[in-house]
Amino acid sequence: MDNTVIPNQQQNTSSFSSNTANPVSPINVGSSGSMSMGVSNTNVPNSVNTNISNSNSTDVSSATPINTKPTITINTNPINAPIVNQNRDIPLQNPDLETYGLKQALQDSNVNISPSSNIRQKPQQINSGLEENLSIQVTYDDNTTTEIEALSQMIKNSPMPAELADRCVKYVDRLKRMNRRGTYTGEFETVEKYIGWVTSLPWKKISDDNLDINNAKKLMDDTHYGMNTVKNLILDYLAVMQLKARRSKLEQSSGNNPEQNNEEMIKNNMAILRGSSANAPVMLFVGLQGVGKTSIAKSIANAMGREFIRISVGAMGDVRMLRGSFRGNPDAEPGQIIKALIKCKTMNPIILLDEIDKASGNTALLSDIMASLLEILDPEQNATFVDHYIDYPIDLSKVFFICTANNLGTLSAALLDRMEVIRFSSYTDEEKRVIAEKYAFPKVLRNTGLPADAIQIREDVWSLLIRPVGFDAGIRQLERNLATLARSAARRILEGTPTPIIITPENVKQFVLPDQGPLS
Numbered sequence: 001m002d003n004t005v006i007p008n009q010q011q012n013t014s015s016f017s018s019n020t021a022n023p024v025s026p027i028n029v030g031s032s033g034s035m036s037m038g039v040s041n042t043n044v045p046n047s048v049n050t051n052i053s054n055s056n057s058t059d060v061s062s063a064t065p066i067n068t069k070p071t072i073t074i075n076t077n078p079i080n081a082p083i084v085n086q087n088r089d090i091p092l093q094n095p096d097l098e099t100y101g102l103k104q105a106l107q108d109s110n111v112n113i114s115p116s117s118n119i120r121q122k123p124q125q126i127n128s129g130l131e132e133n134l135s136i137q138v139t140y141d142d143n144t145t146t147e148i149e150a151l152s153q154m155i156k157n158s159p160m161p162a163e164l165a166d167r168c169v170k171y172v173d174r175l176k177r178m179n180r181r182g183t184y185t186g187e188f189e190t191v192e193k194y195i196g197w198v199t200s201l202p203w204k205k206i207s208d209d210n211l212d213i214n215n216a217k218k219l220m221d222d223t224h225y226g227m228n229t230v231k232n233l234i235l236d237y238l239a240v241m242q243l244k245a246r247r248s249k250l251e252q253s254s255g256n257n258p259e260q261n262n263e264e265m266i267k268n269n270m271a272i273l274r275g276s277s278a279n280a281p282v283m284l285f286v287g288l289q290g291v292g293k294t295s296i297a298k299s300i301a302n303a304m305g306r307e308f309i310r311i312s313v314g315a316m317g318d319v320r321m322l323r324g325s326f327r328g329n330p331d332a333e334p335g336q337i338i339k340a341l342i343k344c345k346t347m348n349p350i351i352l353l354d355e356i357d358k359a360s361g362n363t364a365l366l367s368d369i370m371a372s373l374l375e376i377l378d379p380e381q382n383a384t385f386v387d388h389y390i391d392y393p394i395d396l397s398k399v400f401f402i403c404t405a406n407n408l409g410t411l412s413a414a415l416l417d418r419m420e421v422i423r424f425s426s427y428t429d430e431e432k433r434v435i436a437e438k439y440a441f442p443k444v445l446r447n448t449g450l451p452a453d454a455i456q457i458r459e460d461v462w463s464l465l466i467r468p469v470g471f472d473a474g475i476r477q478l479e480r481n482l483a484t485l486a487r488s489a490a491r492r493i494l495e496g497t498p499t500p501i502i503i504t505p506e507n508v509k510q511f512v513l514p515d516q517g518p519l520s
Contacts, residue, residue, distance in 0.1 A: 144188070147188075147192070148175050148176055148179060151168075151175075151191070151195050152169075152172050154196075155168045155169060155195065157199075158198070158199040158203065159204050160199065160203050161203070161392070163392070164198065164392045168194075168198060171194070172191065172195070174187070174191075175187070190327060193332075193333075194327060197333070197334055197338070197342075197389065197390070198392075200342045201338070201341060201342060201390075202341060202342070202347055203347075205346050206348050206398065207306055207307060207346040207348055207349075208305065209238075209306065210303070210304055210305035211238050211242040211304075213235050213238050213242070216234065216235060216238055216303035216304065217231065217235060217303075219299060219302055219303040220234070220300070220303055223295065223296075223298075223299045223302075224292055224296055224299055224439075225431060225434050225438065225439065226431055227424075229422060230283075230285070230296055230422055233281075233283070281400075282379075282403070282419045282420065283401075283402050283403065283420050283422055284402075284404070284405060284416070284419040284420065284421045284422065285402065285403070285404045285405070286405050286406070286407070286422070286423050286424065287406070287424025287425065287426075288406060288424075288473040289476070290472060290473060290474020290476040291424040291425070291426065291473060291475075292474070292475075294310070294354060294404060297350065297352045297402045300400075300402070304350070304400075306346075306348060306349055306350050306400065307345070307349040308344075308352070309343055309349055309350075309351055309352070310351075310352040310354055311336045311337075311340060311351060311352065311354065312354050313354060313359050313369070314355035314359070315358060315359075315360070316359050316369060317359075317365050319365070319368040319369055320335065320388070322336055322369065322372045323335045323337075323372050323387060324388040324389035325388055325389060326388050326389070327389060327391070332389055333389060334390060335387050335388070335389070337376060337387065338387050338389070338394065341394075341399075347398055348399060349399060349400070350399075350400040351400070351402070352403075352404065353373075353401060353403045354403075354404050355404060356403050356404070357406060357407055357410045357411055358406075358410075366410065367412075370411065370412045370414075373415055374415055374418065376396065376401070377401055377418045377419060378418050379397065382395075382396035382397055382399070426473035426474070429463070429467060432466050432475055432478055433463075433466060435475055436462065436465070436466070436475070436478055436482065440475060440482055441457070441482050444479065444482045444483050444486050445486060447483075448486045448490055449490070450486060450489070450490055451499075453499070453500055454489065454499050454500055454501065455485070455489050455500060455501050456500045456501070456502045456503065458502065458503065458504055460505055461504065461505055465478065465481050465485075465508070465512065466478060484511070484513075485503065485511040485512050488510070488511045488512075489511060
């Protein structure tokens with residue numbers, strides 16, 4: 001077995017110290033390639049016997065000094081594989097192995113070992129030099145800063161609740177910190193969108209109601225014939241609001257306003273009962289198509305002087321369309337209720353939920369929508385309605401909700417319990433005649449650009465136009481028949497026929513086809 005002293009094959013710029021507490025005995029390497037390493041507490045002799053075989057000869061004089069903490073280079077490449085700088089320097093765990101006999105061999109070979117204290121300080125000197133000479137300048141994006149300041153100004157100008165304002169301020173402060181660091185994040189669009197929706201809500205903005213009962217009756221009579229049940233309910237509601245307004249003025253003049261205090265208590269404590277549905281009754285108009293459910297709702301809004309908006313619930317298959325979606329979603333936005341308040345720019349509009357019986361054909365989805373409508377329409381719950389996107393209670397108690405449906409088969413019993421069901425029956429022939437003469441025909445003449453005296457319809461013709469030509473429960477087919485008659489007369493007038501054109505039972509088929517109508 002040949003003994004060989006293995007020098008450190010790695011080139012280093014530093015050397016080890018000459019003083020070692022515990023010298024180490026040399027490493028013996030046999031011909032088989034095995035290596036044994038031992039530590040001795042005895043003094044190392046001044047000379048080291050080195051037996052170098054012909055196959056493992058090492059020039060000790062050309063060896064390179066090693067660091068105070070020598071390292072072992074591990075080659076992870078397979079045999080005969082190209083070397084691609086994959087070496088890893090692993091320091092030895094035992095500091096006593098720093099002088100494993102090679103140090104003495106280097107001394108015997110007249111190899112000078114220079115102190116390594118200065119070399120060890122070079123990395124620190126380099127780092128300090130970089131810190132002194134390298135100046136990092138953070139540049140701010142002026143456009144982003146301006147947009148962030150605009151968001152802050154929007155929050156200050158909005159009369160939103162203090163709790164919600166504090167939340168928005170925290171979002172904006174986070175954006176300011178990111179901007180100071182010169183970093184950009186997709187959170188900016190999310191915060192900007194959220195603050196835009198929140199500040200657009202008409203917080204504490206209430207429109208003044210026209211509580212004149214006589215004026216409301218006149219406006220509804222001018223647009224709709226009959227419907228005395230609906231008109232009386234609206235007039236009763238206006239009477240109650242008028243009495244409450246008078247009492248509120250008396251209490252304010254005396255310096256006591258319990259209603260305002262009650263509203264503050266409700267906002268702070270959701271457990272307080274809201275009261276009866278006298279604040280804003282929820283009406284459900286049920287009847288066949290064309291009987292005037294939607295049009296009477298518009299007349300109610302005009303009579304009360306409130307903003308009107310219609311939300312179509314028909315074919316609505318996702319509850320998020322009513323309640324909004326969470327802000328974490330990429331396409332998150334508020335529900336239709338919050339959007340309606342923003343469009344009306346007031347917190348007390350008249351919202352028409354049209355065709356609620358046709359929400360969804362899926363039973364599970366229909367149940368979810370009915371459950372969401374419970375919170376929206378219940379006077380005990382809608383004072384603290386929470387949209388998933390806004391995530392803050394919104395007071396809907398001042399909103400006048402009107403719902404329409406053709407039948408009650410798909411509506412839940414719990415939802416029907418929250419509403420006043422008003423049934424619209426089919427029009428009689430006499431009612432249709434009055435509606436056609438006073439409402440429908442004058443409107444058709446205005447829409448076609450004809451003067452009021454351009455067409456004259458004899459009394460015995462109205463029955464032919466109403467039945468059986470355009471028989472239906474409502475008046476839509478009757479309006480279509482009148483429109484067809486007016487267009488035909490307009491063409492004849494342009495061709496030179498003198499006015500007025502008189503419609504008689506003999507020539508009515510020249511203006512209106514006899515087979516028109518769904519049941520003709």
